[in-house]
Amino acid sequence: MRSAALAPHIFTNLTRGWIIFCLALLSGCANRAPLVVAPEVIEASPSARGLTHWQAEGKAGVTFLNSSITATFSWQRQGNNFDASAAGPLNQGYTTLSGRNGRLTIDNGWIGHHESNQPDILTEAITGVPLPVDLLNAWLSGWPENPLTTIRTLAGEQGVRQFTEQGWQVRVLSEQVQDGYRVPLRLLLTQGRNRILLVIQRWRLTAAS
Numbered sequence: 554m555r556s557a558a559l560a561p562h563i564f565t566n567l568t569r570g571w572i573i574f575c576l577a578l579l580s581g582c583a584n585r586a587p588l589v590v591a592p593e594v595i596e597a598s599p600s601a602r603g604l605t606h607w608q609a610e611g612k613a614g615v616t617f618l619n620s621s622i623t624a625t626f627s628w629q630r631q632g633n634n635f636d637a638s639a640a641g642p643l644n645q646g647y648t649t650l651s652g653r654n655g656r657l658t659i660d661n662g663w664i665g666h667h668e669s670n671q672p673d674i675l676t677e678a679i680t681g682v683p684l685p686v687d688l689l690n691a692w693l694s695g696w697p698e699n700p701l702t703t704i705r706t707l708a709g710e711q712g713v714r715q716f717t718e719q720g721w722q723v724r725v726l727s728e729q730v731q732d733g734y735r736v737p738l739r740l741l742l743t744q745g746r747n748r749i750l751l752v753i754q755r756w757r758l759t760a761a762s
Contacts, residue, residue, distance in 0.1 A: 595728050598735040601756075602696040605632050609693050609736075610755040613639070616748040626751070630690045631762060637689075652687055673719065685719045692718075693753070695725045695737040712741075720744055731756040 601607065608629040615622050624646075626639045637650040648661040657672040669675035677683040691698035697716045704716045707724070715724040726739040736756045742749040 595730055595735055598730045598733065600696075601694045601734040601736045604694065604734070604758065606630060606759045606761050607694075607732075608755075608757055608759050609753050611751060611753040613752075614748075614750040616746070619746070628689060628693055629759065630693075631759075633690070635687075635690055650686065652690075655687065657686060683720070685721065688718060688721075692723050692740070692742070693737070693751070695728065695735075695740065697723070729753070732758050734758075 608627065610627045611625070613624050613626050615624070622641055624639050624641045626637065628637045629635060634654070635650075635652045638648065639650075640647040646661065646663060648659065650660075651658045652672070655672075656668060656670045657675055659667045659675070667675060672687045673683040673685045676686065688698045695714075697704065697718050699718065702716050702718055704714050706714050713725040713728055715722060717723070721742055721744045724741045724743075725737050726741055727737070728735050729738040730736075731753075734756075737751070737753055740751040740753070742751070
């Protein structure tokens with residue numbers, strides 16, 4: 554296992570790899586058009602909040618450290634754990650990510666293999682940005698991880714709702730119905746000048762392993 558502390562002379566390549574990884578936190582197959590349904594159908598459908606076994610696939614647009622990249626992503630939630638993969642155009646920077654019992658493992662051809670039981674500290678060591686990837690299990694459902702987090706309801710072009718956790722503002726811009734549940738269609742994560750826009754193109758329930 555390598556340390557999360559990285560030598561300065563390779564920081565630039567690691568940063569590039571991590572930006573694509575952050576896209577990759579969210580990778581996969583993504584050329585399917587999202588299911589379009591009437592607003593009243595969306596409103597009447599049950600929320601995905603509280604579901605613990607599902608898979609989401611789509612596209613991500615990431616702005617980190619004044620660089621912007623697009624990628625595809627796949628995220629599979631398994632209870633409190635997860636597996637993810639991602640890649641930029643032409644499969645650049647293919648990255649796998651897994652969380653087990655609060656421990657984050659990252660594998661990437663550029664940045665190598667890294668592990669930590671403090672995911673935000675690991676991401677900050679690599680990129681300078683403390684991205685709490687373990688919270689994506691909840692955020693990709695469109696809800697905060699902490700049930701006591703304040704949720705603000707939005708209207709019109711502002712979106713559906715927003716909340717803030719660990720310094721990140723999470724805004725559900727629009728919703729859709731997939732596999733019988735109401736899930737985000739577009740999700741915006743922001744922290745200062747850092748920005749991640751996620752478009753979920755496919756979402757489905759999975760069986761507990």
